[in-house]
Amino acid sequence: METACLDAPPLAFLGPPGTYSHQAAFDVFGDSVQYVAKQTIADVFESLSSELPFGIIPQENSTNGSVIETYNLLRCRAIGQDRFVRGETNMAINHSLVVRQNVKIEDIEHVFSHEQALGQCKVFLKEYLPRASLVPTDSTASAARALLDPPSKGFDPLRSAAICSTIVTSLFHGLEVLHTGIQDGESNTTRFYVISHGEDVLVPWTTPPPSQMRALIRVLPPSSPGAWDTSQAIKIVNMPISRIDRRPSLCSKTFRDVYFLEVYADGPHENDIPWFDCVNQAVERLGQAGLESTVLGIW
Numbered sequence: 324m325e326t327a328c329l330d331a332p333p334l335a336f337l338g339p340p341g342t343y344s345h346q347a348a349f350d351v352f353g354d355s356v357q358y359v360a361k362q363t364i365a366d367v368f369e370s371l372s373s374e375l376p377f378g379i380i381p382q383e384n385s386t387n388g389s390v391i392e393t394y395n396l397l398r399c400r401a402i403g404q405d406r407f408v409r410g411e412t413n414m415a416i417n418h419s420l421v422v423r424q425n426v427k428i429e430d431i432e433h434v435f436s437h438e439q440a441l442g443q444c445k446v447f448l449k450e451y452l453p454r455a456s457l458v459p460t461d462s463t464a465s466a467a468r469a470l471l472d473p474p475s476k477g478f479d480p481l482r483s484a485a486i487c488s489t490i491v492t493s494l495f496h497g498l499e500v501l502h503t504g505i506q507d508g509e510s511n512t513t514r515f516y517v518i519s520h521g522e523d524v525l526v527p528w529t530t531p532p533p534s535q536m537r538a539l540i541r542v543l544p545p546s547s548p549g550a551w552d553t554s555q556a557i558k559i560v561n562m563p564i565s566r567i568d569r570r571p572s573l574c575s576k577t578f579r580d581v582y583f584l585e586v587y588a589d590g591p592h593e594n595d596i597p598w599f600d601c602v603n604q605a606v607e608r609l610g611q612a613g614l615e616s617t618v619l620g621i622w
Contacts, residue, residue, distance in 0.1 A: 332527060333357045334377040335367045341464035341491045347414040347515045348379045353529040363461050364392045368399075371406050371520040377527075378518045384416070385512045387442035393516070394570050397541065397619060398581055408539050408620025409526050410517040417511070418444055420502040421467050421491060422484045428501060431455055433478075435466035436486035439513075444486055447505040455484075463487035468495055516620070536588035537565070537622055538602040543572060543581050543615040553582065559612050560605045562586040583619075 334352060337344040338360025348358065356377060361367045367378040381390045396402065418440055422431070431452055434441070438459040441448070448455065460466040466485035474480060484501065485491075492498045519526060540560070544551040557564060565585050572581040586605070588598055596604075602621055609616040 329357075331355055331357050332377060333359045333375045334379065335359045335361050335370045335375055336379050337361060337364055337367060337381070337462050339462070339464045339468060341467070341488060341494045342462045343414060343416055343488060343513060344379055344381060344462075344515065345464070346488065346490070347412055347513070350414065351412045351517070351528060351530075351532070355527040355529050362465075364390070365396055368396045368402075368406065368518070371518065373520060376520045376524050379412075379515050380518060381439065381513050382411070382516045383514045384439055384443060385510060385514075386507050387439050389568055390439060391570075394568055394583065397539075397583060398570055398573050400617075403541060403617035403619045405520060407519055407522045408516045408622065409519045409522075410528075410532060410622045411514055411535070411537075412517065412532070413512050413514050415511065416443065416506060416513050417488070417504055418463075418486050418506040419489045419500045420447075420484050420505055421470070421487055421489075421498050422501050423470050423480055424497055424499045426481055426484070426501070428452070428484075430482055431484045432482040433458055434484050434486060435460050435469060437461070437463050437466070440466075440486045443506045443511055446507045447502070451502075452484075464491055464494075467491040467498060471495055471497055518620075522621075534598075535622055536598050538586050538598075539619040540584045540586065540602070540606060540609075541581060541617045541619050542584060542609060543574070544579065545613050546574070546576055546579065555612070556582065556584065556609060556614060559608045559614070560584060560586060561608075562601070562605060563589045 334356040336348050364380050380393050383389050434455050435458045440463050441457050467487045470480050489500050542556050568583040569580050572579045606616045
């Protein structure tokens with residue numbers, strides 16, 4: 324996965340190598356980018372610059388729902404100013420239980436993985452490892468790599484396992500797969516956002532995806548007292564909405580939430596108005612109604 328030419332633009336992903344983010348990025352970018360591993364999803368966001376223009380982040384899983392860390396970061400004002408969502412890609416996620424060689428399932432007392440992966444394997448964990456403690460990590464691959472660390476206070480690698488991709492056994496010598504396909508449900512899929520520094524920089528897709536005519540809009544309700552009717556924004560936007568997410572806002576007012584509306588085009592635009600203009604006109608209407616709103620991405 325690391326054969327890109329030296330003049331290829333860098334792309335940040337949740338590392339280390341062997342994570343699902345790494346695989347999802349390679350599926351759509353191949354050798355057209357240089358892969359730069361970051362420790363956390365926040366690090367991917369924060370690293371974007373003119374020198375590191377691209378990133379990929381998990382947005383939602385079909386089994387375990389929205390990736391909270393991603394939506395917490397989408398609250399930041401830098402998103403929609405110099406960092407934008409530019410596309411999406413889906414990847415089927417097949418989790419495995421990985422251990423140090425010769426460790427048996429009856430030996431396992433601790434299971435390490437990203438919180439999303441732990442949440443996607445609840446049925447397996449309840450049936451086969453009901454007494455094991457679940458330990459969240461920055462990524463699935465970092466959980467696997469930790470199994471090779473020496474014993475320390477509270478950690479015994481010979482009594483631990485990781486939930487991750489089978490690819491880690493080829494990256495980190497000394498690990499083996501104990502069980503495969505341990506995810507809940509048969510269609511466990513994660514959707515990833517491709518993000519960029521700047522909204523006009525050309526995304527180096529290996530195979531350009533079809534135009535999906537989608538956009539992500541962040542809406543902050545007015546600060547005036549009283550409950551806010553979300554249907555107000557839906558009527559003003561006047562476009563099909565595929566999802567609405569909500570997170571606590573970063574403003575000083577207690578229990579004031581921020582909303583994320585993902586909209587899409589449903590058939591031809593009226594008077595052949597470009598999709599970009601349709602989205603920006605919707606944001607203008609929201610502003611005229613007193614709702615602070617920002618386009619976080621158009622693709």
